[in-house]
Amino acid sequence: MKKIKVFLTTVMVILMFSLTVGCGSQSKPSSTENTDNKGSTTGNSAERKKIGMVVKNTNSEYIQAFIIGATQTCEELGIDLVVTDAQADSLKIMDAIDTFIVQDIDGFILAGAEDLVTLVPGIEKLNEAKIPVFALDTCPEGGYVDMFLTFDLQASSEKAARQMVEGIKKANNGQVPEGVVIEITGSLVDMFTTECHNGFIKVMEEYPQLTVVQGEGKWNNDDSYNRTSDLLTRYGDEVVAVYVQTPDIMGSGAVAAIENAGKNPADYFISGICIGLEGIDLLNKGKLYAVVEQPALDSSILAVRYLNDIFNGKEIPKVGDTVKEEGALWSPATVIENTFADGGTTMILLGPLVPQEVSSDNEKLWENRIKK
Numbered sequence: 001m002k003k004i005k006v007f008l009t010t011v012m013v014i015l016m017f018s019l020t021v022g023c024g025s026q027s028k029p030s031s032t033e034n035t036d037n038k039g040s041t042t043g044n045s046a047e048r049k050k051i052g053m054v055v056k057n058t059n060s061e062y063i064q065a066f067i068i069g070a071t072q073t074c075e076e077l078g079i080d081l082v083v084t085d086a087q088a089d090s091l092k093i094m095d096a097i098d099t100f101i102v103q104d105i106d107g108f109i110l111a112g113a114e115d116l117v118t119l120v121p122g123i124e125k126l127n128e129a130k131i132p133v134f135a136l137d138t139c140p141e142g143g144y145v146d147m148f149l150t151f152d153l154q155a156s157s158e159k160a161a162r163q164m165v166e167g168i169k170k171a172n173n174g175q176v177p178e179g180v181v182i183e184i185t186g187s188l189v190d191m192f193t194t195e196c197h198n199g200f201i202k203v204m205e206e207y208p209q210l211t212v213v214q215g216e217g218k219w220n221n222d223d224s225y226n227r228t229s230d231l232l233t234r235y236g237d238e239v240v241a242v243y244v245q246t247p248d249i250m251g252s253g254a255v256a257a258i259e260n261a262g263k264n265p266a267d268y269f270i271s272g273i274c275i276g277l278e279g280i281d282l283l284n285k286g287k288l289y290a291v292v293e294q295p296a297l298d299s300s301i302l303a304v305r306y307l308n309d310i311f312n313g314k315e316i317p318k319v320g321d322t323v324k325e326e327g328a329l330w331s332p333a334t335v336i337e338n339t340f341a342d343g344g345t346t347m348i349l350l351g352p353l354v355p356q357e358v359s360s361d362n363e364k365l366w367e368n369r370i371k372k
Contacts, residue, residue, distance in 0.1 A: 048078060048079065048080055049079045049080070049106040049107070049307075049308070049311045050079070050080040050081075050082065050103070050104070050105045050106050050107075051070070051074065051079055051080070051081050051082070051105060051106065051107045051108070051109060051304065051307060052082050052084070052096070052097075052100035052103070052105040052107070052108050052109070053066075053067075053070055053081060053082065053083045053084070053108075053109040053111055054083075054084050054085075054086050054093050054096050054097070054108075054109070054110055054111065054112075054113075055067060055083060055084070055085050055086070055111045055112055056085075056086070056087070056088045056111065056112025056113060056114075056137070057085065057087055057088060057112070057219075058085045060112075060219070060248075060249050060276075061248055061249070061276035061277050061278065061367075062137070062248055062249075062274060062276055062294055062296040063111065063112055065296040065297040065300070065366055065370065066111040066112070066136055066137070066296055066297075066299070066300040067083055067111075067300070068297065068300075068370060069296070069297040069298065069299070069300035069301040069304075069366075070083075070109065070111075070300040070301070070303065070304050071083075072301070073300070073301045073304040073305060074304055077304065077305070077308050079304065079307075079308065079311075081304075082100070082103070082105070084096040084099075086113075088112065088113055088114045088115075090113065090114075090115045090118035090119040090122075091118075093110070093113060093119045093122055094119055094121060094122035094125075097122040097123075097125060097126060098122075098125070100131075101125060101126070101129050101131070105131060106131065106132075106307075106311060107131060107132050107134070107307040107310065107311070108126050108131050108132070108133050108134065109134045109135070109136065109300070109303050109304075109307075110123075110133070110134070110135045110136070110138075110140065111135075111136040111137060111300065112136065112137045112138060113137075113138055113140070114138070114187050114189055114190045115189055115190075116138055116139065116140050116141040116190075116191055116340070117141050117142065119140060120140055120141065120142035120143050123140045123142065123143030123144070123145070123341075124142070124143045126143070127143055127144045132146045132307060132310050133145050133146055133344075134146055134147050134148075134149065134303040134306065134307060135147075135148040135149070135341075136148075136149055136150070136296075136299050136300060136303060137150070137192065137296075137299075138190065138191055138192050139191070139338065139340040139341055139346070140340070140341055141191070141340050141341065142341060142342055143341055143342055144341060144342055144343040144344055145338055145340075145341040145343070145344040146306075146310070146316070146344050146345070147303070147306060147316065147317075147338075147344060147345050147346070147347055148338050148340065148341070148344065148345070148346045148347070149299040149302055149303055149346075149347045149349065150299070150346065150347070150348060150349070151273075151292075151294060151295055151330070151348060151349045151350065151351040152348050152351075153192060153195035153196055153199065153273070154195050154196075154198050154199035154202075155199060156199065156273045156292040156351050157195070157196045157197075157198070157199025157200045157245070157272070157273055157292075158199035158200070158202055158203055159199075159292055159353055160199075160200075160243075160271040160272055160273055160290055160291065160292050160353065161199065161200045161202075161203035161204065161243060161271065162203050163271055163289070163290035163353060163356060164241055164243060164269045164270075164271035164289060164290060165203060165207065165241075167241070167269030167271075167289050167290070168240055168241055168269060171267070171269075176207050176209060176210065177209065177240065178209040178210070179209070179210060179211070179238055179239065179240035179241075180210070180211050180212075180213055180231075180235045180238040180239045180240065181204065181210050181211070181212050181213070181239070181240060181241045181242070181243060182213055182214075182215065182228060182231045182232070182235075182239055182241070182242045182243065183197070183200060183212055183213070183214045183215070183243045183245070184214075184215050184216075184217040184224050184227055184228060184242065184243070184244045184245060184250055184253075184254055185197060185214060185215070185216050185217060185245050186216075186217060186218065186219045186245050186246060186250070187216070187218050187219055188216055190219075191340065192246075193245065196245040196246070196272075196273065197245070200243055200245070210240070211238075213231055213234075213235065215227025215228065215230065215231050217244070217245070217250040217253065217254075219246065219249055219250065220249060220250065220253070221249065221250060221251075221252045221253030221256075222253060223250075223253070224244065224250035224251075224252075224253030224254050224257075225253035225254070225256050225257045226253075226257075228242065228253065228254040228257035228258065229257040229260065229261065232257060232258065232261050232263070233261075239268065240268075241268050241269045241270075241271075242254055242258070242268040242269075242270050243270070243271055243272060244270055244271070244272040245272050245273070246272055246273060246274040247270065247271075247272045247273075247274065247275065247276075247278075247279045247282065247288055247291050248274040248275050248276025248277075248278060248279045248294075249274070249276065249278075250272075251270065251272070251278060251279055251282055251287075251288055251291075252278050252282065254270060255270065255282060255287050255288075265287040265288075266286050266287065266289070268289075269289040269290070270287065270288050270289050271288070271289050271290040271291060272291055272292075273291065273292040273293075273294060273351070274291070274292075274293070274294040274296075275291045275293045275294070275354060275360075275365070275367055276367060277367050277370075277371070279291055279367070280360055280365070280367045280368070283354060283355060283360040284360055284361075290353055290354070290355075290356055291353070291354050292351045292352070292353050292354070293329070293351045293352055293354055293358075293365055293366070293367075294351055295329065295330040295349045295350070295351055295366065296366055297366035297369065297370065298328065298329075298330050298349065298366065299330075299349060302347070302349075317335045317345065317347060318335060318345065319335055319336060319337050319345055320335065321334075321335045322334055322335070323335065323347065327364070328364070329350065329351075329352050329358065329362075329364050329365070330349035330350050330351070331349075331350065332350070333347050333348060333349045333350065334347070334348050335347050335348075336348065352365075
């Protein structure tokens with residue numbers, strides 16, 4: 001996977017020092033309808049607070065965005081942050097939680113996991129210790145999660161799939177012909193994969209002349225390359241489109257497979273959700289067709305801000321609230337009941353379709369904010 005050197009160096013320095021950061025103050029989100037997502041300054045407690053954060057895999061650009069957003073916000077708010085890469089291993093996650101509890105953390109952020117059931121006992125330990133729990137990307141399927149910050153995976157996948165179909169129509173005089181659509185999924189045990197597939201297949205069911213064939217990309221470019229190559233070999237000229245659930249970490253593999261087959265990626269209207277730095281590059285080269293951005297950086301920023309609110313005895317958004325921040329691509333965000341965990345809320349942030357709704361060089365995309 002291609003990396004931007006400065007970006008990776010920043011993340012690795014963070015992890016090498018187990019990330020102890022702090023000082024300063026920062027405006028924070030409001031939790032009420034029709035309010036701006038900025039409020040009073042915090043971080044002036046006599047005793048410094050500590051947040052423990054478990055991430056999925058630091059090689060993934062969106063995980064790097066989670067870390068950078070949390071790091072910068074903790075620095076601004078005067079909070080210590082300790083980051084552990086559990087590599088999506090539920091047992092390692094639970095070990096990290098045990099360590100965090102011994103270290104007397106004040107808040108916990110789960111920033112990525114795959115088996116969301118096995119790790120539930122760890123979440124319940126945090127609940128027993130009265131440590132607030134926040135989740136990004138995926139949500140534990142048990143225990144109490146104070147807030148799960150995400151974007152609507154099904155709706156976003158549906159939006160990307162519909163745009164892919166529009167590309168097929170433009171190439172076929174406004175019609176959708178008979179053909180095969182390759183779907184490259186993430187890990188099949190991951191709730192993220194299921195949610196993405198449900199949005200994608202909802203659109204595909206409207207076009208019975210299209211046959212969906214599936215390959216498990218397992219959230220990496222090597223598996224994505226192999227599955228795309230296998231399916232292109234098997235179905236050849238029948239393939240009319242390739243849907244990659246998350247092009248930020250599987251798009252390059254799919255593109256390489258198409259090019260190595262002597263084909264033009266632009267002819268397959270490659271679409272999905274989550275862009276990343278690799279995706280921005282592929283979009284700029286015309287090799288991806290339509291991708292909904294995951295508000296990764298902002299979700300971790302908001303998680304730290306809301307934990308800080310809890311530390312200071314302030315309310316965080318509750319079910320039924322709408323959170324707004326002027327000019328933010330994720331705004332307005334709605335708050336609903338958490339349907340994955342045993343309790344808590346889910347904040348659903350917006351994600352723009354790129355380049356159809358927002359150009360790939362838009363300075364508000366987190367990929368471009370980090371590059372600067």
